Amino acid sequence: xxxxxxxxxxxxxxxxxxxxxxxxxxxxxxxxxxxxxxxxxxxxxxxxxxxxxxxxxxxxxxxxxxxxxxxxxxxxxxxxxxxxxxxxxxxxxxxxxxxxxxxxxxxxxxxxxxxxxxxxxxxxxxxxxxxxxxxxxxxxxxxxxxxxxxxxxxxxxxxxxxxxxxxxxxxxxxxxxxxxxxxx
Numbered sequence: 001x002x003x004x005x006x007x008x009x010x011x012x013x014x015x016x017x018x019x020x021x022x023x024x025x026x027x028x029x030x031x032x033x034x035x036x037x038x039x040x041x042x043x044x045x046x047x048x049x050x051x052x053x054x055x056x057x058x059x060x061x062x063x064x065x066x067x068x069x070x071x072x073x074x075x076x077x078x079x080x081x082x083x084x085x086x087x088x089x090x091x092x093x094x095x096x097x098x099x100x101x102x103x104x105x106x107x108x109x110x111x112x113x114x115x116x117x118x119x120x121x122x123x124x125x126x127x128x129x130x131x132x133x134x135x136x137x138x139x140x141x142x143x144x145x146x147x148x149x150x151x152x153x154x155x156x157x158x159x160x161x162x163x164x165x166x167x168x169x170x171x172x173x174x175x176x177x178x179x180x181x182x183x184x
Contacts (some may be wrong), residue, residue, distance in 0.1 A: 006065040008041035009072055013079055014037070017088055034095040038055045066127075067094060107148070112159055113166045119160060135160060 010018065012179045021027045021035040033054065040050045047065070051058040078090045118141055125132045126144075128137055135157040142156070147152040 005047050006069040010042050031095055034064050038068050041065050077137050115142050
């Protein structure tokens with residue numbers, strides 16, 4: 001026989017926030033999914049019923065119920081003392097992913113920016129007989145120039161696709177704001 005599921009209690013304002021999060025198009029999918037778990041738990045559904053309805057694991061439903069239960073009193077205080085954006089942020093924090101173990105990115109912003117700068121140069125300037133840079137050519141050139149002692153072709157490919165900023169702890173390139181110039 002399964003154990004007792006954590007009882008989920010929510011206030012009216014929390015319910016409104018959770019409903020907005022669960023069904024808003026702009027809300028990250030994981031956050032929306034977890035908001036829906038809490039709403040269904042509050043409506044009295046069991047972990048098994050929620051898992052079946054949302055096509056997820058029963059164990060995961062239990063984890064989110066427990067996390068909500070532990071945070072409920074803190075959320076209620078925030079709701080009573082702070083403005084609505086603070087409550088939304090607190091709910092997002094409760095339903096958000098916890099930091100994961102593991103090492104950080106190997107490359108900082110500087111080498112990523114240098115690799116991207118090389119990608120902006122014509123390959124023939126570096127003596128490369130190719131019409132445009134490939135991740136393999138860029139990886140070889142980064143090692144040749146001493147930007148990195150070693151770097152995989154896949155890693156260079158991630159940098160080129162815009163994944164560099166998530167690999168490093170700081171932004172790689174400044175973001176240009178469009179100021180009513182037709183998106184320029």
